[in-house]
Amino acid sequence: MPDFRSVRAVSILVATVLVLSACARGDDRPYVGGGLDRDPLEALWHLRAGLNVAALSCQGKGRKSVRDAYHRLLSKHRSALDQAYKAEEQRHGKVGLDRHQTSLYNRFSNQRRPARFCKAAASIAGRANGMDSTRLTSNSRKLLGELQSHLR
Numbered sequence: 001m002p003d004f005r006s007v008r009a010v011s012i013l014v015a016t017v018l019v020l021s022a023c024a025r026g027d028d029r030p031y032v033g034g035g036l037d038r039d040p041l042e043a044l045w046h047l048r049a050g051l052n053v054a055a056l057s058c059q060g061k062g063r064k065s066v067r068d069a070y071h072r073l074l075s076k077h078r079s080a081l082d083q084a085y086k087a088e089e090q091r092h093g094k095v096g097l098d099r100h101q102t103s104l105y106n107r108f109s110n111q112r113r114p115a116r117f118c119k120a121a122a123s124i125a126g127r128a129n130g131m132d133s134t135r136l137t138s139n140s141r142k143l144l145g146e147l148q149s150h151l152r
Contacts, residue, residue: 038141039087040137040138040140040141041083041084041087041088041137041140042084042087042088042091043140043141043143043144044080044081044084044136044137044140045081045084045085045087045088046104046140046144047124047128047140047143047144047147048073048074048081048084049101049104049105049108050104050108050121050144050147050148051066051069051070051073051121051124051125051128051147052070052105053105053108053109054066054070054108054117054118054121054122054125055067055070055071057109057111057114057118058114058117058118058121058122061114061115062115063114063115063118064115064118064119064121064122065118065122066118066121066122066125069122069125069126069128069129070125072125072129073125073128073129076129076133077128077133077136079133080133080134080136080137084137088100107151108147108151110151111150111151112151112152113150113152116150117147117150117151119150120146120147120149120150121147121150124143124146124147127143128143
């Protein structure tokens with residue numbers, strides 16, 4: 001008779017390897033928040049996450065910098081982003097939000113063509129800074145979709 005603890009340990013190990021290999025392999029599809037980013041505040045928060053990754057990763061190597069535009073966005077749209085964060089926290093709970101954020105950051109970090117992604121992120125951040133917060137929130141789904149399309 002098999003030792004069920006050993007079988008369980010092997011099952012967990014196999015599942016872990018499959019998950020990690022799927023993460024390393026990437027995905028051709030843009031991130032879609034399971035329909036949650038249909039809500040403008042959810043989309044705004046996802047957009048902020050993508051631009052945050054761009055601000056950190058779009059430096060050197062022919063990549064257009066996003067850092068200054070991202071910092072302006074945080075300052076200019078602070079109230080709307082605070083509102084989006086509160087909606088996310090309510091939607092996911094504190095622990096769930098940490099997992100959700102990790103998933104978002106990982107997804108945006110997996111860029112097939114970083115220079116292309118950075119150029120798009122810089123353009124999107126610049127346009128977002130040209131909007132008031134109400135208009136940015138209402139356009140966040142469109143801007144998020146545009147940013148996601150440059151992950152491929």
